[in-house]
Amino acid sequence: MAMTVKFTLSKRAQALTSSAIREILKVTERPEVISFAGGLPSPATFPVQRMREATDKVFDEAPHAALQYGPTEGYTPLREWIAARHSKNGVTIRPSQVLITTGSQQGLDLLGKVLIDEGSKVLVETPSYLGALQAFSLFQPQFVPMRTDEQGIVTEALTAEQLQGGRFMYCLPNFQNPTGRRMPLDRRQALVQRVTEAGVLVVEDDPYGELSYHGEQLPSLLSMNPDNVVYMGSFSKVLAPGLRLGYLIAPEELHGKLVQAKQAADLHTPSFSQRIVYEALQGGFLDRHIPEIRTLYAHQCELMLSALERHFPAEARWNRPAGGMFIWVTLPEGIDTGALLAQAIEQNVAFVPGAPFFAADPQVNTLRLSFVTVPAEKIEQGMEKLGVLVKAAVAANKAGAVAA
Amino acid sequence: MAMTVKFTLSKRAQALTSSAIREILKVTERPEVISFAGGLPSPATFPVQRMREATDKVFDEAPHAALQYGPTEGYTPLREWIAARHSKNGVTIRPSQVLITTGSQQGLDLLGKVLIDEGSKVLVETPSYLGALQAFSLFQPQFVPMRTDEQGIVTEALTAEQLQGGRFMYCLPNFQNPTGRRMPLDRRQALVQRVTEAGVLVVEDDPYGELSYHGEQLPSLLSMNPDNVVYMGSFSKVLAPGLRLGYLIAPEELHGKLVQAKQAADLHTPSFSQRIVYEALQGGFLDRHIPEIRTLYAHQCELMLSALERHFPAEARWNRPAGGMFIWVTLPEGIDTGALLAQAIEQNVAFVPGAPFFAADPQVNTLRLSFVTVPAEKIEQGMEKLGVLVKAAVAANKAGAVAA
Incomplete structure (x- = not known):
């Protein structure tokens, strides 16, 4: 047969x-x-030794919970930690806005699922992160490439026609992949204002923000308008990528839809690795x-x-x-x-x-x-x-x- | 602003x-x-103690590899273990057919992505696993409910019209969720033959197959025609679900597309948990x-x-x-x-x-x-x-x- x-x-x-x-x-x-x-x-x-100690702590204190199914949104203490870390520059992020993802890459997939129909306009930098272009492409958008220079997106070059009907604008303001460029503060402010006025959602992908060589960090786009920015963070570059642990911070209305899409995608990110990372983060480790x-x-x-x-x-x-x-x-x-x-x-x-x-x-x-x-x-x-x-x-x- | x-x-x-x-x-x-x-x-x-020992071994022997990015297909020794375990009843499964997924649920999402267009016919049991209906629904199929009785799908009740143009048939032959029913051998054989002849791919979801109370297991649909069956397995019910570790076994042509979709979905399943589970499985632990x-x-x-x-x-x-x-x-x-x-x-x-x-x-x-x-x-x-x-x-x- x-x-x-x-x-x-x-x-x-x-x-x-x-x-x-x-x-x-x-x-x-x-x-x-x-x-x-x-x-x-x-x-x-x-940080192998630190991860090992954190893993021991999880096995000592909550092995069954770490090995059981958990909530789709993620491990609550980890969500609280993330919300607190991003509550700065006068902005408060609520734990209810945080969704733990299986690596930042999953955030891209979920955003594509929830926001892109065939032919939807998605604004992207020129050039942009290849993995994002791939993830979004599965949902068959129409990409609108934005002009960039050494300082990132050239806000003044954005036309009303480009913005019109855009589902979202995707950008990496910090040490962009692939160019390594960082957008200066004035560019960030102008960009968020322009894109928000045009009624387009901003997706800020920020895996490298903490890797500023001299330590000075610029305000996130999220901090400039948390009602209109989805922020994507990751532990891959500050702890280790093999854990596949990232997160989204999203306005609550959108967050609910992302949670539903996440549930269908993999139920939840491993409880085990979420608890280990949470323990590793304690005491200001990062x-x-x-x-x-x-x-x-x-x-x-x-x-x-x-x-x-x-x-x-x-x-x-x-x-x-x-x-x-x-x-x-x-x-x-x-x-x-x-x-x-x-x-x-x-x-x-x-x-x-x-x-x-x-x-x-x-x-x-x-x-x-x-x-x-x-x-x-x-x-x-x-x-x-x-x-x-x-x-x-x-x-x-x-x-x-x-x-x- | x-x-x-x-x-x-x-x-x-x-x-x-x-x-x-x-x-x-x-x-x-x-x-x-x-x-x-x-x-x-x-x-x-x-098996908390076993998982702990396996984790120690990974930290002792390959901590950096376990914490680094890995291949999208999964950790090679784990794929080989899975292929060997399913090579029985005269059928050989190649490691190249195995794709490690972030829980079995992700397999459903990947199959939906790769096989379903809006309006595509997908045959499902009556009733069927809710999580599968949700995952497939995101890709807007047309569900074709198949008649069932106490022994599962009633093959003779399947009409040519139902089968015509079906992208795939989704079923859980062992202790189905939600009914707990198991399909007897003759039903399985008749079903695979009928569906294959109709040119419809079979998706066999099998998280519970090992949980036969008296130990006797029936041949998988996969073993009856590996060229036309995608098999979904999981470690959630035989080790622990909090690791989110599942797998797909698919004909190679389809496997390649599933790998591409997986890459866009989360790059790969955590290297860390794959290696831990691999170590836990050694020496016939299961x-x-x-x-x-x-x-x-x-x-x-x-x-x-x-x-x-x-x-x-x-x-x-x-x-x-x-x-x-x-x-x-x-x-x-x-x-x-x-x-x-x-x-x-x-x-x-x-x-x-x-x-x-x-x-x-x-x-x-x-x-x-x-x-x-x-x-x-x-x-x-x-x-x-x-x-x-x-x-x-x-x-x-x-x-x-x-x-x-």
Whole structure:
């Protein structure tokens, strides 16, 4: 009776394609590859001993509750902790606005489910986080790319036509993935005002906000108008990503719908990991731990910037991030970083080509470098190899331009 | 600038309503309520010491890997373990067919995403698992309810018209939620053959299969035609649900799409809990542990059946499950178990009315009783109270029928 059925996939599944990053990451699992591609936090920053003590405490004090089903909204003390941490700059966040998610990525999926119909307008940065574009794409929106510069979204360039009927605007104001850019305060204020006046909801994705190298943090968009901002936070970059623990803070009317969607998606995020993280956070742990991550990442960022100066040609441009995990490099027009990646992989170096981060009109001469996963000593080594390839590509591109 | 925006919700979110079970569970959190409502495994069965030892091993041997991002498909050794466990009855399951999910519930969401378009036909049992109806509903299918009897789906009653164009058939052959029924072998064979010939994919949801009280297990639908069956398994009922660890076994072509949908949904299931569960499973632990669960549940099922005999009126009908967690009770027509629940809650007893388990034409005179969460000594106490209410409802219903 072994007859095979030809499945009929949904339209959204037919449109799914494997992510470029995903395919790349497969190659970079080879230990000989120096990979600037992954957005993986440095395992050196994982507070293993602290997590172990927290786990022991959970097993000592509440093993059965930690192993049982729990409420969809999340573990109440953890929600209270999150609400308190975001109650600042004159704004009070209520625990009832917090929803614990299975990683920040799940927040994107839930927002897509609850807010996007086929053809709905969703405003996104140019470029934007690839994982968000993928999550939203499943619900078949019409992406509206917003113009950006070194300081993020150019508010004045937003037209009434772009905003009209937008379901939401998605942005990462702090050390954006992929560009590493941070929006200054005046930009934030202007953006929230403009978008709110236009009747468009703001989705603020903030996994990197705590990773400001010099410690100074800018007010969140959430703090500027909590009635119109959904804030997405994560413990992946300040504790460890393998726990898959993130959260949403949303206006209560929307929160209720997100909870219903979450219930259908996975009932709830593991009680076990929620309780462990809650215990790990006690006694102000993050405020002692995060400065260690900042120091390490600031150091590695400096190493990569220095290597860029020494090994990359004058024609390449890049930013100097004030925090986060990424540097964004723009090569001369005419160079395709996808082709460059193929050459780099042969030399056992990897990065992410910029194209997949664009909702439309990809700039194929861009690339993203992550400086946090690779140990310091390998940054120089990898960048030297990459520099040779980039110089050759720039030279060939010039020759091609002259010939044409 | 605190102006509120009126969100525009997606059509699917507008159709979302809060689950009846969810609202009930809120009430039953009060400690004085004896609840036969929840589908929560007995915490007495959680292997706390074993989980603790497994966690210690993970912290000793691979803490950084357990706290880092991992592959979307899941932890490879765990996938291999699952594939080996399901390779029996002459069928070989490859690890590449296994996808680890954040609870079985996520498998339902991923299948909905990948297989359902608005209006797609999805065949479901009458009644069926409420959480599946909710998960699929988000993708706006057209449910096709299949006729069932005490032995599950009545294959001969399936018409060509019902099957025509069906994206998939969803069923729980073992100790179904909510009815506790198990499909006999001949039914399984006839069903797989009929549905496969009609070109319809089978989704076999099997969280309770291991909970056969006398240990004998029937061949899975998967084993009858692995090319046309997606199998959903879970560690929630054999280890602990608070870990949120489930899995899908799917034909490879479909598996690839499910992986892509999973990546957009939460990147991957926590590395931490996957590794812990893998360690806990070593050395044949389940084969020693599951018999303890079976013995406890068989005993509690007997207690409830005995209480039903003593306290429920002759007009009520129910089944004698051979495994699992649930008994399905049918009261005389004309009785609404929703109204009965309101009375029961006043007496601090709870159950789940049957209506929400029906994709169409709800039988409001049915109810689901769970006998595993409540300790043995409370079963008698709760059932006595419930019996009084049911007898009164039956008497009032008769009087009403006579009056009418």
